[in-house]
Amino acid sequence: MKKVIEGSQGVAEAVRLARVNVISAYPITPQTHIVETLSGFCSDGTLDARFLKVESEHSALAALIGAASSGVRTFTATSSQGLALMHELLHWASGARLPIVMAEVNRALGPGWNIWTDQTDSLAQRDTGWIQLYCEDGQETLDTTLQAFALAEQVNLPVMVVLDAFFLSHTYEPVDIPEQEAVDRFLPPFAPRFQLDTANPCAFGSMVTPDTYMEMRRSIAAGMEAALELLPEVEERFAGIFGRRWAAIEPVRCDDAEIILVTSGTVTGTCRELIGDLREKGEKVGLLKVKLFRPFPVEAIRRVLAPARKIAVIDRNFSFGASGIFAQEIRAALCNTPGHPPVFGFVAGIGGRDVTKDVLEGIYRQTVESDRPEREDLWIGLKEVPDALEHP
Amino acid sequence: MRLNIPEQDYMYSGHVGCPGCGAAIAMKFFLKAMGEKTVIVLPACCWSIIAGPYPQSTLQVPLIHSAFEAGGAVASGVRAALDTKGDRETVVVTWAGDGGTFDIGFQALSGAVERNEDFIYVCYDNEAYMNTGIQRSSATPYGAWTTTTPGIQWKRGRKKNIVEALAAHRIPYAATASIAFPEDLIRKVKKARETHGSRFLHIYTTCPTGWRMPSEMSVRIARMAVETCIFPLYEVEDGVHYTLNYTPRGFPVNEYLKLQGRFGHLTADDLEQIQEMVNEDWQLLIRKTGEQA
Amino acid sequence: MAKKPDPVPVSLFIPRSYLTTEGNKTGSWRFLRPRYEEKTAPCSAACPAAEDIGKIEMLAAQGLFKDAWEAILRENPFPGICGRVCFHPCEDVCNRGSFDEAVAIHLLERFLANRARRGVFTPDPKRLAPKRQTVAVVGAGPAGLSAAYFLTLLGYRADVFEAADEAGGVLRWGIPLYRLPLAILQEEIRRIEETGVRIQTGNPISQRDINTFIEGHDALFIACGHGRSAQMGVPGEGLPGVQDGLTFLREIREGTISSLGGQAAVIGGGNAAVDVARSIIRLGGSALIVYRRRRRDMPAFGEEIAMALDEGVELRELLAPVAIRDSDGGLVVEVQPMQIAGTDTDGRAHIEPKGKKTEEIRVDRLFTAVGERPGEAWYEPPTEGNGVLRLSHCVLQQRASGPVVYGGDLTNATKSVAHAVASGKEAAMALDTFLAEGIEAVQPRLAACRVGEGPALSMEIYMHGPRSERSFHVVTSDEINTAYFQFDPRVRQPRLLREERVRSFGEVNLRISANLAIREAERCFNCGLCNQCDNCYLFCPDLAVKKDSGPLGRHIDYDYCKGCGVCAVECPRNAMILEEEAYEEGD
Numbered sequence A: 001m002k003k004v005i006e007g008s009q010g011v012a013e014a015v016r017l018a019r020v021n022v023i024s025a026y027p028i029t030p031q032t033h034i035v036e037t038l039s040g041f042c043s044d045g046t047l048d049a050r051f052l053k054v055e056s057e058h059s060a061l062a063a064l065i066g067a068a069s070s071g072v073r074t075f076t077a078t079s080s081q082g083l084a085l086m087h088e089l090l091h092w093a094s095g096a097r098l099p100i101v102m103a104e105v106n107r108a109l110g111p112g113w114n115i116w117t118d119q120t121d122s123l124a125q126r127d128t129g130w131i132q133l134y135c136e137d138g139q140e141t142l143d144t145t146l147q148a149f150a151l152a153e154q155v156n157l158p159v160m161v162v163l164d165a166f167f168l169s170h171t172y173e174p175v176d177i178p179e180q181e182a183v184d185r186f187l188p189p190f191a192p193r194f195q196l197d198t199a200n201p202c203a204f205g206s207m208v209t210p211d212t213y214m215e216m217r218r219s220i221a222a223g224m225e226a227a228l229e230l231l232p233e234v235e236e237r238f239a240g241i242f243g244r245r246w247a248a249i250e251p252v253r254c255d256d257a258e259i260i261l262v263t264s265g266t267v268t269g270t271c272r273e274l275i276g277d278l279r280e281k282g283e284k285v286g287l288l289k290v291k292l293f294r295p296f297p298v299e300a301i302r303r304v305l306a307p308a309r310k311i312a313v314i315d316r317n318f319s320f321g322a323s324g325i326f327a328q329e330i331r332a333a334l335c336n337t338p339g340h341p342p343v344f345g346f347v348a349g350i351g352g353r354d355v356t357k358d359v360l361e362g363i364y365r366q367t368v369e370s371d372r373p374e375r376e377d378l379w380i381g382l383k384e385v386p387d388a389l390e391h392p
Numbered sequence B: 001m002r003l004n005i006p007e008q009d010y011m012y013s014g015h016v017g018c019p020g021c022g023a024a025i026a027m028k029f030f031l032k033a034m035g036e037k038t039v040i041v042l043p044a045c046c047w048s049i050i051a052g053p054y055p056q057s058t059l060q061v062p063l064i065h066s067a068f069e070a071g072g073a074v075a076s077g078v079r080a081a082l083d084t085k086g087d088r089e090t091v092v093v094t095w096a097g098d099g100g101t102f103d104i105g106f107q108a109l110s111g112a113v114e115r116n117e118d119f120i121y122v123c124y125d126n127e128a129y130m131n132t133g134i135q136r137s138s139a140t141p142y143g144a145w146t147t148t149t150p151g152i153q154w155k156r157g158r159k160k161n162i163v164e165a166l167a168a169h170r171i172p173y174a175a176t177a178s179i180a181f182p183e184d185l186i187r188k189v190k191k192a193r194e195t196h197g198s199r200f201l202h203i204y205t206t207c208p209t210g211w212r213m214p215s216e217m218s219v220r221i222a223r224m225a226v227e228t229c230i231f232p233l234y235e236v237e238d239g240v241h242y243t244l245n246y247t248p249r250g251f252p253v254n255e256y257l258k259l260q261g262r263f264g265h266l267t268a269d270d271l272e273q274i275q276e277m278v279n280e281d282w283q284l285l286i287r288k289t290g291e292q293a
Numbered sequence C: 001m002a003k004k005p006d007p008v009p010v011s012l013f014i015p016r017s018y019l020t021t022e023g024n025k026t027g028s029w030r031f032l033r034p035r036y037e038e039k040t041a042p043c044s045a046a047c048p049a050a051e052d053i054g055k056i057e058m059l060a061a062q063g064l065f066k067d068a069w070e071a072i073l074r075e076n077p078f079p080g081i082c083g084r085v086c087f088h089p090c091e092d093v094c095n096r097g098s099f100d101e102a103v104a105i106h107l108l109e110r111f112l113a114n115r116a117r118r119g120v121f122t123p124d125p126k127r128l129a130p131k132r133q134t135v136a137v138v139g140a141g142p143a144g145l146s147a148a149y150f151l152t153l154l155g156y157r158a159d160v161f162e163a164a165d166e167a168g169g170v171l172r173w174g175i176p177l178y179r180l181p182l183a184i185l186q187e188e189i190r191r192i193e194e195t196g197v198r199i200q201t202g203n204p205i206s207q208r209d210i211n212t213f214i215e216g217h218d219a220l221f222i223a224c225g226h227g228r229s230a231q232m233g234v235p236g237e238g239l240p241g242v243q244d245g246l247t248f249l250r251e252i253r254e255g256t257i258s259s260l261g262g263q264a265a266v267i268g269g270g271n272a273a274v275d276v277a278r279s280i281i282r283l284g285g286s287a288l289i290v291y292r293r294r295r296r297d298m299p300a301f302g303e304e305i306a307m308a309l310d311e312g313v314e315l316r317e318l319l320a321p322v323a324i325r326d327s328d329g330g331l332v333v334e335v336q337p338m339q340i341a342g343t344d345t346d347g348r349a350h351i352e353p354k355g356k357k358t359e360e361i362r363v364d365r366l367f368t369a370v371g372e373r374p375g376e377a378w379y380e381p382p383t384e385g386n387g388v389l390r391l392s393h394c395v396l397q398q399r400a401s402g403p404v405v406y407g408g409d410l411t412n413a414t415k416s417v418a419h420a421v422a423s424g425k426e427a428a429m430a431l432d433t434f435l436a437e438g439i440e441a442v443q444p445r446l447a448a449c450r451v452g453e454g455p456a457l458s459m460e461i462y463m464h465g466p467r468s469e470r471s472f473h474v475v476t477s478d479e480i481n482t483a484y485f486q487f488d489p490r491v492r493q494p495r496l497l498r499e500e501r502v503r504s505f506g507e508v509n510l511r512i513s514a515n516l517a518i519r520e521a522e523r524c525f526n527c528g529l530c531n532q533c534d535n536c537y538l539f540c541p542d543l544a545v546k547k548d549s550g551p552l553g554r555h556i557d558y559d560y561c562k563g564c565g566v567c568a569v570e571c572p573r574n575a576m577i578l579e580e581e582a583y584e585e586g587d
Helices: A007-017 A032-043 A057-069 A080-085 A087-095 A138-155 A180-186 A210-242 A267-280 A298-305 A325-334 A357-369 B022-034 B046-050 B068-084 B099-103 B106-114 B162-167 B182-194 B215-227 B268-289 C042-046 C053-061 C065-075 C079-085 C089-093 C105-118 C142-153 C182-194 C207-216 C245-254 C271-282 C302-310 C417-437 C439-447 C514-522 C535-539 C566-570
Strands: A002-006 A022-024 A050-052 A074-079 A101-106 A131-134 A159-164 A172-176 A249-252 A259-263 A285-290 A292-294 A310-315 A343-347 B038-043 B063-066 B091-096 B119-125 B173-178 B198-204 B234-237 B241-244 C032-036 C134-138 C157-161 C198-200 C219-222 C242-244 C263-267 C286-290 C314-316 C319-327 C330-343 C349-353 C359-363 C365-368 C388-390 C394-399 C402-407 C545-547 C554-556 C576-580
Touching: A002 A007, A007 A032, A007 A101, A007 A138, A007 A159, A007 A172, A022 A032, A022 A057, A022 B068, A032 A050, A032 A074, A050 B068, A057 A074, A057 A080, A057 A087, A057 B063, A057 B068, A057 B106, A074 A080, A080 A087, A087 A210, A101 A138, A131 A138, A138 A159, A138 A172, A138 A180, A138 A210, A180 A210, A210 A292, A249 A298, A259 A267, A259 A298, A259 A357, A267 A285, A267 A357, A285 A298, A298 A325, A310 A325, A310 A357, A325 A343, A343 A357, B022 B046, B022 B091, B022 B119, B022 B182, B022 B198, B022 B215, B038 B046, B038 B068, B063 B068, B068 B091, B068 B099, B068 B106, B068 B119, B091 B099, B099 B106, B099 B119, B106 B119, B106 B162, B106 B198, B162 B173, B162 B198, B162 B234, B173 B182, B173 B215, B182 B198, B198 B215, B215 C566, B241 B268, C032 C554, C042 C053, C042 C089, C053 C065, C053 C105, C053 C514, C065 C079, C065 C105, C079 C105, C079 C182, C079 C417, C089 C105, C105 C514, C134 C142, C134 C207, C142 C157, C142 C182, C142 C219, C142 C402, C142 C417, C182 C198, C219 C417, C242 C245, C245 C271, C245 C365, C263 C271, C263 C359, C271 C286, C271 C302, C286 C359, C302 C314, C319 C359, C330 C365, C388 C439, C394 C417, C394 C439, C402 C417, C417 C439, C535 C545, C535 C566, C566 C576
Parallel strands: A022 A050, A022 A074, A074 A101, A101 A159, A131 A159, A259 A285, A259 A310, A310 A343, B038 B063, B038 B091, B091 B119, B119 B198, B173 B198, C134 C157, C134 C219, C157 C198, C219 C402, C242 C365, C263 C286, C263 C365, C286 C314
Antiparallel strands: A002 A172, A131 A292, A249 A285, B173 B234, B234 B241, C032 C576, C319 C330, C330 C349, C330 C359, C388 C394, C394 C402, C545 C554
């Protein structure tokens, strides 16, 4: 049934349809509408789940680690500072191979309290062993959340469904909300491969020596590799039932493109329009949308980008002392391909600054005009800072 | 002679607790009273190691190790999951040391009991971060040596009164217990088991290694802590009803302190001061329990 | 549509346990090793008969009265008698006495004997295989009867010869009925006869007969006792109205005296003097004990003195008789006041006359009880010499014709029933060892049977029973972990009221109920013995104390015991020991 809803509400609907058993969350702007909607569902019985109103995000994820270890389907949502606070337990959740699903609303990190969109928070957690899926619009967000449970439970790894603050979380769009019966066909009840069980008592998470730890970490890596292989099958099954298909990456008019712009999140939507405009003017330009960030779809990206003449990555994030993170990953993906194109790493939209079609066109033009990038990070639209402020 | 102590054990030999470990004795008694329908959440503490390295477990009940500060929260999640599975019989227990309770774990504990989560939180208290090498915690008593309160910098802060802090949350049941008083401990565990909502047990467990005392004195020193009024045995129901369970013989505090190397540096003046502090705390407590002074 | 093949499960190698910790044999950590080691309770070491008192009370506390009674019989054939007349040195050293009050061991012994009568318990003592040798015992007093009993358990045939018409010796003729009823005595003697001892009464033995006996038997035990009263050695001792106290007591038992009026003086401070005085009261007279030292110096048992005074006996201290005169149908006793001046070499208070002025005491009659001597000179044991072995309670003489042992009051410094039993037991052990291994073996063999430091000897140890496993260490009160005991007052001995007591020779001490007995027996610390209180099992951090069906009900699993020692400290009664672990080369 189609309804005009916020991105946040889309997440909540998916969680409801997935028949999650235990939710544990701590409020933080701009995740709040997700948890409030879910609270309402639990309270009026629409969703038969326990909602733990814990006292911090760290405890929220801790509670889900406990719940998932007991063999039930779990969900949380957070953003920015909250995600950062969870950091220790993000590692724990993947190390414990728990299929927890989290909605992560990309928001800038303080200080300087900034509630607007920025990808640094989720990308800073890229080493924690969570699958990361970046969403462009409301429909994709709802669908991806449903798929997240299926994928997580198949590979026993936690999944982060990432959506931009406000531009996605608080934007109303028409979204098709599936019927429960169809979702039940797509997503059967969680069948845990292990759980705390008084009938078969054992200990989870004991001390592990160098003799054994490495193999357990290799197993996590294997899980990630399996996720890369299994995501298309999940999407295929989803498409079969719901008629909609997403993908780890989506190339848009890349086949004969000389320059390919690489985007993620809501910027992608704006960029599609730009590509349309430019192509009409005869520019040989394409767009690569990256949805799956972890595991990073190296092969697929390489195949799309290698033939182009130049790549322009738009990062709404930054890794201090290095560069934009998508750009880093793409450079790494291409470095072993002989004759691969140069990668221009553009940093734009930090802290919620608008990335308009004009900004994107500026990026395109800059790429056209330069043979090679003059530096690893090309910050777009920086304003002058008065000297007195910058050098007090 | 030994009334009301169940025979069945739910723990194996071969664990790596130090000789005379009070925490091992406490777990043994605890599990006797709890039985097999128990899930233990175990944040970082000595018991993280005593429980056995992979692939061993020393317990006959299911156990989930958790991050240090998360004991109260993980238990909340386990409880919620069991509820959604329709299991109201299994009891969820957090088994934490003083570090994971008084300090780093305090937030999660306070949060969980404020929500009146249906679980038992047991703090076995050896009065320092023993697992990481005897560093001070807010459970370390006034006067004690630890590796982070060495020499003349011995701990000059009072031990945090954790039971009082939790009584302020008005939880249904909180109690102190000691390994030297097994019948009392087991009675309290059984009572906690039958109560609903948040229950807290503060168990005094000697640490021969960290307290610099001979291992064979482990139970004797635990008894002396109670008899000197340093660690009184009492219960608090709903945060307001105090019951004293045992009237100590009232030995002078030095009878307890002199047995332990960690107090060896104290002068006569220090001892006098400690006696006054203990007397003061005791008076505060019996005002609440309604016992005669 | 063709069925897709089942997907291969994704790699899932997680830290999830699948073994217990039992594979870690933490016993290898140990440098101290705990062990169950039962030790000696001070009461059993102080008991001349070496009764296994800690064990007896343990059994009684569990309601196993027959077992407890049989435990007494292993070391003492006279529970009913000793439970009434013993001076209970055990209670003086009872470790519970340092905590609150000593256990009422004496009262419990009597209870068990009474219970055996009521329940008609039939004893089944351990006996060795019959031996071909026979032993003659001269004198059926407590020493002789004990010797015969123990010799019978050791496999010998024992023949007892008694001059009087009835057996018992001082038990029958010396101890009044209000302390020891006749029925009790008869029953205990009968029990001894039922083991196979043959007692021939009315059969006095002369010195000449001794040699015959030695030929007819393989060994001889002489325990004729001190049946003759000592003389005071003062003028007027031969006057009518002056009588020897022991004879007086005998006449009461024979029934020739049934009442006695008037005021009598009793000279002496031992049990005989007190018995005479209390008997006079019961016969209707009044009695005045005259003693040359103080009350506290009197050899008589303190309880007896206290009861005598309570019954109206008067006591005048520090007066020594110097002469007795006739006077108006009565007697006048001239007494010299005495004073204490230091201590004699034997530890008793030294007295000397105080001033020259004597006093006079008027009485109707006078009884002497100033000491006893052997009836015949040949009763006296030989002093040191060739073939003479002085043991703690006997003297053994190796004669050409066979071994002769002297015992009982003839050899004991303290003249009590318990010492008599000790004497008879020692004689039996000494003779058995002598006959099997020769004189050189006697002392070492007996030394191995001592309880604690000795001199008490245990027949159970002699027969290699479980008691021989125990350490000689005597448990002291600071070795008891008193945290496990509550203050609990001792049971009071119920007695006849004073008015009832003085009217008859009925037994003064009354019974207690089984309830009270059990409660009193529970007060016993069982020093050095394991009573399966389970502290060790309970407090072991490693669950290394395992219950089993052996005699202690438990054992230590040394695969896991780390030697922390908590068990040994929490054992309330020092029934464990911590020893250094013995390591071999290369460990």
